[in-house]
Amino acid sequence: KQEVTQIPAALSVPEGENLVLNCSFTDSAIYNLQWFRQDPGKGLTSLLLIQSSQREQTSGRLNASLDKSSGRSTLYIAASQPGDSATYLCAANTGNQFYFGTGTSLTVIP
Amino acid sequence: KAGVTQTPRYLIKTRGQQVTLSCSPISGHRSVSWYQQTPGQGLQFLFEYFSETQRNKGNFPGRFSGRQFSNSRSEMNVSTLELGDSALYLCASSLAREGSYEQYFGPGTRLTVT
Numbered sequence: 001k002q003e004v005t006q007i008p009a010a011l012s013v014p015e016g017e018n019l020v021l022n023c024s025f026t027d028s029a030i031y032n033l034q035w036f037r038q039d040p041g042k043g044l045t046s047l048l049l050i051q052s053s054q055r056e057q058t059s060g061r062l063n064a065s066l067d068k069s070s071g072r073s074t075l076y077i078a079a080s081q082p083g084d085s086a087t088y089l090c091a092a093n094t095g096n097q098f099y100f101g102t103g104t105s106l107t108v109i110p
Numbered sequence: 111k112a113g114v115t116q117t118p119r120y121l122i123k124t125r126g127q128q129v130t131l132s133c134s135p136i137s138g139h140r141s142v143s144w145y146q147q148t149p150g151q152g153l154q155f156l157f158e159y160f161s162e163t164q165r166n167k168g169n170f171p172g173r174f175s176g177r178q179f180s181n182s183r184s185e186m187n188v189s190t191l192e193l194g195d196s197a198l199y200l201c202a203s204s205l206a207r208e209g210s211y212e213q214y215f216g217p218g219t220r221l222t223v224t
Contacts, residue, residue: 031211044202045215046213049211097158098155
């Protein structure tokens, strides 16, 4: 069974700092990996999806990378802002279902 | 294009009752997946429906069931509610075809069982 782990569980940084969130998965046989953000009590907002054949995807200040062989993905956030404060979740798609990590709670301090 | 909608947004039920939650996917999306989110277990996959057929199923008891209609709208039913069923229930829709498996989530239904 696929297991997805996210480290760290919580992160607090000053505004303007660049940061990296980590996601690891145990089974490299994935179709894609998707990053989401979730604000308290809300649904998930899709940030980036990386196909299994891709190495990275970029959207604005966000860059996600994927290394299937090592079972790792990272989400890089440049020049963090207070509005980036949220929980970030990664999900590995095995074709049958998405397996979610437990998330990284990010706080950006003004 | 309208996003994924879920109704109701909040629900309070008593142990032993049953509940039905509804999800309307993004227009053109044929796949709807349901998830349960709790503080202790995180996001757990319940099941996925595609073209009115349950295609995948997670490890939940038979009290949890669902269906999908011809317009891709989906409902999830939980019978004989237990306190532990209190959670945020999220649905996600997807085109679910080659190269287009990105999932889009609705705002969720917050279910409280007393």
